Amino acid sequence: MASITKRGSKWQYRVSWRDADGKQHSKNKSGFRTKTEAANDARQAELELSQGANLNRGELSLPDYWHDWYTTYKSGKRATATEYFYPIIEKTLKQYFGKETIKDVTPTEWQTFLNQYATNHSHATGTKVNGYVRAMVRSAINEQTLRSDFTFDAEVGGSKGIKESNKYLQLDKFKQVNQIAFERATFNYLSYVGIVIGAQSGMRASEVLGLTWDCIDYENHTLTVNKSWDYIHKKELKATKNEASNRVIEVLPSVTELLKKIHTQQIEWEMKSGHRNPLELVFMSNRGTVLTDAALNKTLSKIETEIDIPIEHQIRFHGLRHTHVSYLISQGLSIYYISKRLGHAGIQITMSTYSHLLDAQRSEQASKAVAALGMLQ
Structure with a gap:
């Protein structure tokens, strides 16, 4: 039973108990205005103890x-x-x-x-x-350390980040980026190859850099995503973001033809330089290192500047993923297919991320729906 005592003008209580190993513990709490307040709080503590709570855990910072x-x-x-x-x-x-x-x-x-x-x-x-x-x-x-959730109903502020309009390129600019990247893509300029892959597949930068040569299907024109490259921390191959990220992406024959040419150039470089590529990485450069996210962004910015996109409206490499989706949605592709192509864990993630693009299509889809229903009369 708790002991209730007065200390100065305030009341306090002390609760003692033994844990499962027989070790003695106690908890003191003071500052109560009345003896009744201290007793009520002590009873609550004893009730929690009887239900298996560890009161000392609550004393941790x-x-x-x-x-x-x-x-x-x-x-x-x-x-x-x-x-x-x-x-x-x-x-x-x-x-x-x-x-x-x-x-x-x-x-x-x-x-x-x-x-x-x-x-x-x-x-x-x-x-x-x-x-x-x-x-x-x-x-x-x-575990009964806390009685209530102090984060409940909390409101999060902060800047909203990049404007939606600055997350992706307009169609004419997207086309120009694709064309320039294709024209300049060689083994000596691998960042242009990365931009081609990003624009044509919607892959994340880590997935692009994690491609190995066995991921390229030259016959069926597909890219297999089954790992990624940790370009931030450990500089090594790692698992994809989640299970859904493991996927096969259909691409244009021109993309796999480009990669075949790059592979040939890479092998020639290995023979001349003596460097080896034990992981068979597609983006192992002629410096003997894997291409970086920074290099991709620098080259993309260079292209955007060339085609007169103001700096404040330029996208980073991840923006190619958003632009890829934007283009597919504008062409009427199924959001279910797009979600699978992106490697999202669920269609709700795709719909939430690209709701602004889907809303823009609502009026067009509504007209098609009404026209289709009209054919039933």
Whole structure:
């Protein structure tokens, strides 16, 4: 049973218990205005103990609880980029919350933190932080460390990022980028080859750079995506983003013909230079290194400048993926097929990401629907 005592003008309680190993523990809490308030809180603590709660876990600081949670449940189980983000969140929580215990964090404090975080971070990054911490909080509630979710109903601010109109190229400019990239694509200028692949397939940069020669089907004119290249952290092959990312993409014969020519040029370079390409990477350059994301973006920017696209309207390499989708949607292709072609985990992701493009087609689709129904009369 809890002991209730008065300390100065305030009341406090002390709850003691033994864990499964027989070790003695206790928890003190003070600052109550009345004896009744202290007793009520003590009864709640005893009830939680009877239901298997670990009251000492609530005494961990928010950053420490976060560290314990992600190293236990997440480390070694997520994509490299995601796992690099966990310690960054820990550092951010330490800077803002310091040693404040997880049980003492209030919804107002969390919202204030998100508001401050939004002043120099994007909405997307703020949403990630809030979502990851919310998952931790739910775990804490499940193990009865917390009684309620301090992230519930939190609003995430921050800049909205790139305007939708600047995420993809207009059709005439997209055509020019394709033509220039095709014309200049050789083994000595691999970044142009990368732009061709990105524009023609909608593949992510990591997927393009992770292509190996056995992924190219010259007969059926397809590219197999079954791995990717970690160009940010470890500079090595890694698994694709998710299971759905493993796919086969149909491309034009001109694309596979270009790749066949590049392969021949690469083999000739290997014989002359003595360099080897043990992983059989398509984008192993004549410097003996794998092409970089930075090189792709630099070359794309060069093309865009040549065709008079202002810097503020230029896209990066990932924008070729958006433009690829935009073009396919404009040609009336099924969103289901497009989703599979992109390697999305579900069609809802595709519809959410490209809703602005789908909405633009609504009036045209509505007219077709009415015309088709009219044929029934």
